[in-house]
Amino acid sequence: MNLIELDNVSRTFTVRTRVGRLRRERREVRAVQGLSFTVAPGECVGYIGPNGAGKSTTIKMLTGILVPSGGRLRVAGVDPARERARLARRIGVVFGQRTTLWWDLPLRDSFELVRRLYRVPPPRYRANLARCVELLRLGDLLDTPVRQLSLGQRMRGDLAAALLHDPQVLYLDEPTIGLDVLSKARVREFLREVNEAGTTVLLTTHDLTDIEQLCRRVMVIDHGRVVYDGDLPGLHAQGESERTLVVDLVREGAPIDLPGVRVVKVEGNRQWLAFPAARSAAPIVAAVADRYPLLDLSVREPVIEDVIARMYAGATIG
């Protein structure tokens, strides 16, 4: 039994643009088309793609605040748009750029409101709150007005608010956006614990580290279609992703010539060498060091956006 099921789901928007003085043209924009996937209970799925790919549209359809234009959609056995209120008790949602917390009041008051909103029985509420407070280190913040919280603290508050009613599924729309390294690490650690405790997680992000640390499965969406569905190494393999070796030579010189290595850029005595992400950097470093006098070097990991961009380019050509 799958927790989330999408079968050939599409969503079009009508956009009116002004043509001339009075005339307006209607244009159909397809945000999502022929989208099909399933998510099993307990999975943690990364849902990624460039801006405008249809990620948020999908999340909105999964929460029931947007009706699909076509296709079939089920979350926890419920048609989201038809039974939004029933579904709301089974899902938790965190939008990284929005907050559900009460701006002027202490965090505790917002949590109390969530308790009433979802009719969480008091013993369970106390247990869930205690767990969130411990894992997210909210103890000192409960009585602080939300407007005085830092972005990272507020995000932790929002995460707790989304989980107090024991949702089966947690949707996260860029939960680490704008956070510093330490806050990101905390949020990820918490999400891992939540997922290990059995909550299914669907996560959209632009931060590859989120995916690497949390998700066994990645779905890449572009122009409203799933262009990849599998694990992260598979994504790098399919996207022909490359790592980059940046070397600072003692002297300026001709581009380095090594088998299987491509020189991307030369700038003075610094050169950028690209090689397949699946290959080990060690023999390449050894080969370069053997033949060229080196000052310094560093290895850059592939960026998910590049991988996706390459995948999409590949898809249109192929």
Place this chain on the structure above:
Amino acid sequence: MDTSAGLYLAMARGSFRRYSTYRVATLAGAFTNTVFGCILAATFLALWRARPGLGGYDTTQAVTYIWVSQALLVAVAAWGGGFQDDLQARLRTGDIAVDLYRPVDFLGWWLAADLGRAAFQLLTRGAVPLVAGVLLFHARLPHSVLTWTLFLCSVLLAITVSFGLRFLVSVTGFWLDDSEGLRSLMLVVSMFLSGMLLPLGLFPDGLRQAAQALPWASLVQVPCDLFLEHRTGRAAVAALGFQLVWAVLLFAAGRVAQSLATRKVVVQGG
């Protein structure tokens, strides 16, 4: 306590506390109401000395009218505002999406928030000018418990009617990019037709009858008349009935507008 009533009560209480965190702003506001009350009361005093019994009010009633209307001004949001500011901001930023997936009645949620706000403002920005009016201008407080009871019921209905009007204005934000323009227009209409500037009884024939039949009369004119015991007995009950009818009609209209707006967002996209 895990009922919907408990939820709305918690919402109202939270909203009350939210407004109570801005103490200096509240104090400054109460001071402003008092200053305006003084200016208007002095004007009315001069006017009624020249034309005693104007509009069927004696001079004390006229002065008291000013102080009651100043006390009600912010609580009934005669000039807009309250939850309207929040709803408008949430529509503009798109935060409204978060509100829509909550398992709660959208209209009831905002009404509870607005009642909580109004309760706070009645106790602060309402009480201060009224006390000032009594001390400085000998405004007359009613002695009968019945009058106070009728008045408070009328204020509750006034806030509800005002909520209905403001909700309809705000909800146009689902179609227009911003409801600010319509809101400014409503401010002018409300200023005249609520009795905030001048008791409606002083309006010329025709305009008077029209103003007295429109929902805005519920905001200031009706509660003031009950407070002044200008309307008593059966007339007082009729006045409350008038407010109730508008409250119910506007709430129903709000419900229709809400379902259209939700359908627009949910079906057509935001």
